[in-house]
Amino acid sequence: MSFNPRGAFAIFSFELMRAFRTFFQSIFAPVMTTSLYFIVFGAAIGSKMTQIGGVSYGAYIIPGLLLLTLLGETTSNASFGIYMPRFTGTIYELLSAPVGVAETLIGFVGAAAAKSLILAAIILVTASFFVDYHIAHPLLALLYIVLVAAAFALFGFALGVWADGFEKLGIVPMLILQPLTFLGGTFYSITMLPQPWRSIALANPIVYLVNGLRWTFTGQSDVNIWISFALTIAFLALCAGVIAWMFKTGWRLRS
Amino acid sequence: MQPILEIQGLTKRYADGPIALDAVDLTINQGEIFALLGPNGAGKTTLIGAVCGLVRPSGGTIRAFGVDLAKDWRSARARIGLVPQEMATDMFTKVSDAVNYSRGLFGLKRDPARIEEILTSLTLWDKRDSQIRHLSGGMKRRVLIAKALAHDPQLLFLDEPTAGVDVELRRDMWRQIGAMRAKGTTIVLTTHYIEEAEEMADRVGVIDKGRLLLVEEKRALMARMGSIEAEFALAVPLREVPAALVDYPLVLSDDGASLTYRGHGGAVDARGEVARLTEALVRSNIAFTALDTRQSSLEDIFVDLVEQKA
Ligand SMILES: Nc1ncnc2c1ncn2[C@@H]1O[C@H](COP(=O)(O)OP(=O)(O)OP(=O)(O)O)[C@@H](O)[C@H]1O
Ligand SMILES: [Mg+2]
Numbered sequence: 292m293s294f295n296p297r298g299a300f301a302i303f304s305f306e307l308m309r310a311f312r313t314f315f316q317s318i319f320a321p322v323m324t325t326s327l328y329f330i331v332f333g334a335a336i337g338s339k340m341t342q343i344g345g346v347s348y349g350a351y352i353i354p355g356l357l358l359l360t361l362l363g364e365t366t367s368n369a370s371f372g373i374y375m376p377r378f379t380g381t382i383y384e385l386l387s388a389p390v391g392v393a394e395t396l397i398g399f400v401g402a403a404a405a406k407s408l409i410l411a412a413i414i415l416v417t418a419s420f421f422v423d424y425h426i427a428h429p430l431l432a433l434l435y436i437v438l439v440a441a442a443f444a445l446f447g448f449a450l451g452v453w454a455d456g457f458e459k460l461g462i463v464p465m466l467i468l469q470p471l472t473f474l475g476g477t478f479y480s481i482t483m484l485p486q487p488w489r490s491i492a493l494a495n496p497i498v499y500l501v502n503g504l505r506w507t508f509t510g511q512s513d514v515n516i517w518i519s520f521a522l523t524i525a526f527l528a529l530c531a532g533v534i535a536w537m538f539k540t541g542w543r544l545r546s
Numbered sequence: 547m548q549p550i551l552e553i554q555g556l557t558k559r560y561a562d563g564p565i566a567l568d569a570v571d572l573t574i575n576q577g578e579i580f581a582l583l584g585p586n587g588a589g590k591t592t593l594i595g596a597v598c599g600l601v602r603p604s605g606g607t608i609r610a611f612g613v614d615l616a617k618d619w620r621s622a623r624a625r626i627g628l629v630p631q632e633m634a635t636d637m638f639t640k641v642s643d644a645v646n647y648s649r650g651l652f653g654l655k656r657d658p659a660r661i662e663e664i665l666t667s668l669t670l671w672d673k674r675d676s677q678i679r680h681l682s683g684g685m686k687r688r689v690l691i692a693k694a695l696a697h698d699p700q701l702l703f704l705d706e707p708t709a710g711v712d713v714e715l716r717r718d719m720w721r722q723i724g725a726m727r728a729k730g731t732t733i734v735l736t737t738h739y740i741e742e743a744e745e746m747a748d749r750v751g752v753i754d755k756g757r758l759l760l761v762e763e764k765r766a767l768m769a770r771m772g773s774i775e776a777e778f779a780l781a782v783p784l785r786e787v788p789a790a791l792v793d794y795p796l797v798l799s800d801d802g803a804s805l806t807y808r809g810h811g812g813a814v815d816a817r818g819e820v821a822r823l824t825e826a827l828v829r830s831n832i833a834f835t836a837l838d839t840r841q842s843s844l845e846d847i848f849v850d851l852v853e854q855k856a
Binding site for chain 2: 293301308379380381384385388389390545
């Protein structure tokens with residue numbers, strides 16, 4: 292046996308089942324927060340704002356808002372998925388089963404990414420109730436969302452293996468991802484920033500993510516979108532590499 | 547007898563701990579029940595963990611089903627089952643979902659009939675739709691066993707399967723384990739109830755401080771190491787052990803009213819010696835009013851062993 296597809300599928304469906312059991316938390320809550328953002332920034336403030344590059348402000352912020360939710364949710368979903376079995380001890384079964392890094396990632400990361408795609412779809416539908424928008428490059432947008440979801444599911448998984456307490460699980464999405472996303476041009480174009488803030492903002496990797504997705508939606512971007520794609524893929528590869536190392540050495544998984 | 551598991555020079559040193567396994571050599575044979583005995587912290591769980599992939603060995607080799615676990619772990623693990631010592635279950639999952647999940651995880655097709663069979667044999671069938679958190683402790687342990695059996699392992703590790711379960715459930719589990727053995731499953735169990743090993747095991751191993759002190763067939767061990775104590779209540783107190791009996795290992799009580807024989811070196815030999823001693827007493831005209839004999843259990847042997855080597 293060199294690969295155990297049933298094992299991978301068992302993990303995948305078990306994880307999805309877990310999400311539906313906590314449907315309210317996993318799906319409803321983020322949709323609710325995103326709606327609030329649209330009401331405040333899209334409908335209320337947005338109506339007083341001028342267009343940015345020919346796009347209404349409400350439509351302009353959709354990709355950023357989508358990413359804001361996607362990054363946080365994907366990361367915490369994936370990190371909890373692997374952290375909880377470590378915490379409760381049920382990971383013994385996973386470690387003793389004929390599943391390796393491939394099956395585990397397909398199962399856990401696949402499920403976390405799948406949840407995020409469902410979430411993204413729901414958010415986009417929700418957004419259409421508040422603002423008129425259309426997606427300039429729908430296929431590229433889908434591809435980009437899949438890439439980002441996969442990359443941050445991997446990131447979350449690594450986080451869940453690394454964390455040795457609940458605080459650490461919460462800290463990264465709350466204190467690192469969220470501020471970086473807010474400052475990453477979710478609600479504005481970084482060209483609106485005065486110097487030196489504009490240059491400083493370019494050091495924020497999330498700027499490239501937001502602009503990459505924004506380009507697939509609106510056709511405009513503050514940065515070179517090739518950098519966005521390359522950066523996303525590099526981040527994905529980095530996280531996958533870290534996880535492969537974790538499995539190879541058993542770090543924080545096997546005693 | 548075919549070896550199903552061959553452990554050689556297995557050593558484990560935890561990063562911040564003492565040496566938990568010290569060059570352990572152990573071979574488990576196809577179809578046997580092997581009981582691993584040892585005090586708390588002896589290294590039993592570590593040994594099982596090393597075989598099942600939970601513990602990274604610091605040294606040594608493990609071969610299961612003839613393949614090196616370091617190389618072909620997937621195919622070996624697919625045939626090994628583990629019931630852990632610590633109660634670890636997904637509290638919000640339904641019993642049947644949990645057991646189906648285990649079967650899939652180990653690479654097998656869904657088989658509702660087989661799962662029903664397993665749940666029924668563990669009297670869990672009625673609870674199949676309950677969330678695990680709603681079950682009692684003993685029932686939760688049964689779920690762990692059901693999960694371990696879901697992929698029909700050929701080699702099953704039970705780490706203290708009966709810790710904290712009541713007498714009835716324990717007897718029930720012994721029957722279960724007996725039934726699994728009858729179907730050809732090889733079983734390695736650890737236990738603190740030595741009675742359990744005495745009841746079920748074909749062979750026992752005693753481990754302490756990471757060293758395997760002995761591995762022996764249970765019957766042979768009890769015959770070789772067992773002892774018999776025989777106490778004669780004398781009709782008339784004696785002042786000293788009569789000259790005719792000094793060759794026997796006898797102790798006279800302080801008041802001279804009872805004579806106690808302690809024979810070591812195997813229960814079988816000692817039993818014969820008690821018979822000869824009784825005849826000698828009669829020949830010497832020493833009358834006795836009562837005779838109590840007590841055969842040592844595996845437990846006494848175990849305690850002696852661990853204390854001797856401590
Ligand atoms: N993860 C760990 N990190 C450090 N030391 C450990 C770890 N797990 C076990 N040990 C140590 O290794 C030794 C053997 O532990 P182990 O759990 O194998 O014993 P055991 O025979 O199963 O004991 P018990 O009968 O109490 O279950 C003990 O000294 C224990 O403290
Ligand atoms: Mg133990």
